[in-house]
């Protein structure tokens with residue numbers, strides 16, 4: 001393993017379970033014997049605001065935050081937030097986004113429009129782009145609430161960690177009764 | 193030894209456990225809250241919420257005077273509230289070790305200002321440690337207790353948002369054993385701070401700072417990392433991590449103790465590098481002291497004073513003086529995107545109140561909590577917000593300069609936790625001086641903003657033990673408020689009628705809006721109502737329901753030139769019925785089936 005640090009950004013809307021997903025990532029990197037740091041803002045962001053979580057791994061990681069313009073992988077839980085975060089990425093970064101929209105206040109009030117064709121706009125800037133129908137796949141796995149795990153599965157394929165380690169991290173972080181569904185959801189995401 | 197990925201807050205909690213702490217007291221505040229929420233997982237520690245930070249620190253001081261190790265945790269502005277005991281605790285010193293954690297919030301991710309707590313260490317003449325990752329959070333907390341007892345001083349531990357809420361790998365240790373058992377000890381010259389005793393203590397405090405500085409010269413937590421001697425950087429805390437990333441060639445003096453500074457070590461480092469810099473977030477705290485030592489150093493001349501630093505910001509600062517390459521301009525998105533600010537939850541009991549205050553054209557002196565979001569459009573119903581408790585006293589002050597006409601419009605709003613934090617004294621003032629303002633206490637039974645912490649109105653403690661509930665109405669009455677009304681804020685007609693009556697009354701009055709927070713997970717305390725939906729045929733597109741700004745109600749513009757319609761997302765709706773009460777066309781109904 002070289003000295004390169006890999007920078008992952010998880011973005012979405014407060015309440016979508018972004019923190020848990022980033023904890024699972026961090027746990028997996030530690031179990032794989034890597035150094036890992038993560039950072040995000042709690043507090044006001046829980047009330048439906050934008051959330052950005054930074055996860056960095058490598059041989060030795062200093063800053064807990066990803067320097068602007070150096071994100072390697074964007075893991076988007078919501079379309080608009082994924083699009084908004086593109087400036088955090090380096091050219092050629094990989095983008096995995098949940099095909100899901102949550103209207104922000106001005107759109108709810110009819111004062112602004114939710115930008116359409118976000119997937120096409122993302123693809124135009126970042127050709128390495130995967131749009132995931134997380135909700136639908138999670139439903140097939142047995143529970144819509146496992147949508148984040150589907151995405152995690154899709155992201156996992158882009159990371160240098162064995163499936164067994166991912167499974168171990170899931171087992172540690174996901175409640176027992178939800179484990180089976182989550183393993184299934186993870187595998188579905190990974191197969192994309 | 194086992195390892196875990198811990199946040200700084202989890203690691204501070206672990207450090208307190210390993211240090212043999214017996215008592216932990218705190219008032220919630222981002223980014224410090226999770227320290228106590230994790231300490232409560234160690235049954236050896238008596239962990240509890242205090243109604244405010246002054247009380248939390250005083251509880252810890254009491255435990256220390258009894259001979260037990262104690263920790264008090266708070267956000268940066270909490271130290272303002274706890275400053276009074278802190279400054280005299282500096283004189284008494286401790287019996288059991290005492291650590292005060294202050295968590296700063298540069299960039300104000302969740303705060304009303306970005307004051308730099310390091311100034312408190314210098315002001316109160318107590319040492320301050322500043323960890324740079326979770327491992328150091330744990331170690332420095334442990335060390336803090338040792339230093340506290342060794343130097344007979346409270347020790348401050350400064351964290352910040354990126355340390356408290358950042359996670360990194362920590363090696364776990366065991367809890368120390370063999371600490372002296374707490375017991376009562378009379379020691380009036382040390383513990384009774386009257387002028388005669390305090391005059392004796394003050395020179396000891398001054399000498400302690402000299403001794404601690406000498407300790408810092410040789411302590412492992414202050415370390416030189418010599419690389420290229422062209423540029424030398426003094427830094428501490430999370431900024432050290434940014435510096436390592438932004439300027440990997442530079443030599444670094446990494447300070448683990450940011451007050452008092454290790455003067456000899458700084459002189460030595462300064463003499464070993466060609467150009468000396470201090471990189472620090474917020475105030476030029478280290479820089480000014482290094483300059484006062486007569487050493488040439490550059491700091492805030494190139495590093496921003498406001499906001500957080502980052503590797504990019506440091507690189508940009510050093511690019512200005514030709515010592516780094518400017519970071520590549522980030523790719524930007526030029527079209528305007530709809531912003532996504534935080535919002536009150538669907539079914540939040542605060543919404544109906546702020547809607548009504550807006551309709552009544554009230555001038556609202558505000559306070560801090562989820563209800564501060566009442567200032568956002570479309571509610572637009574908050575006009576001031578200073579600090580916790582200020583709503584009541586600001587209302588009391590503002591009416592004194594207004595005409596009777598305008599006086600009536602003034603309403604102070606304050607949450608239950610905030611009222612018990614520092615609102616009670618303010619209301620006592622208002623009652624005592626017969627000030628004709630109206631105060632609304634938003635009683636949602638919980639401290640919601642910081643993540644649903646228990647408080648003395650909740651009926652149970654941090655440990656989940658049942659506790660007496662403060663009767664807010666009775667409390668207001670005994671303070672001298674004659675007119676106290678209890679209402680359900682989800683009943684709009686009642687809310688409006690009672691507010692109109694109390695605003696018109698030329699006497700002090702309190703309205704308590706009682707409705708549990710819809711984030712409370714325990715079904716015996718809160719359960720959502722059945723979700724509502726909108727019958728498209730009956731919706732006329734009048735937009736009345738949109739004035740609530742509820743995240744569950746969405747406007748659907750029509751494509752064929754006709755009027756649009758509103759829609760309720762039944763997955764989000766908590767069934768509060770406030771929108772239903774506003775709909776003149778009975779279009780909002782309970783879902784069938």
Ligand SMILES: Cc1ncc(C[n+]2csc(CCOP(=O)(O)OP(=O)(O)O)c2C)c(N)n1
Pocket residue numbers: 219220221222267269270273560561562563580606607608609610611634636638639640641642
């Ligand atoms: C001195 C100080 N301590 C702590 C905080 C953090 N803080 C902000 S609001 C709040 C409590 C809000 O609770 P409550 O008044 O019950 O209102 P709610 O959020 O439940 O509506 C806290 C602890 C602060 N801003 N200032």
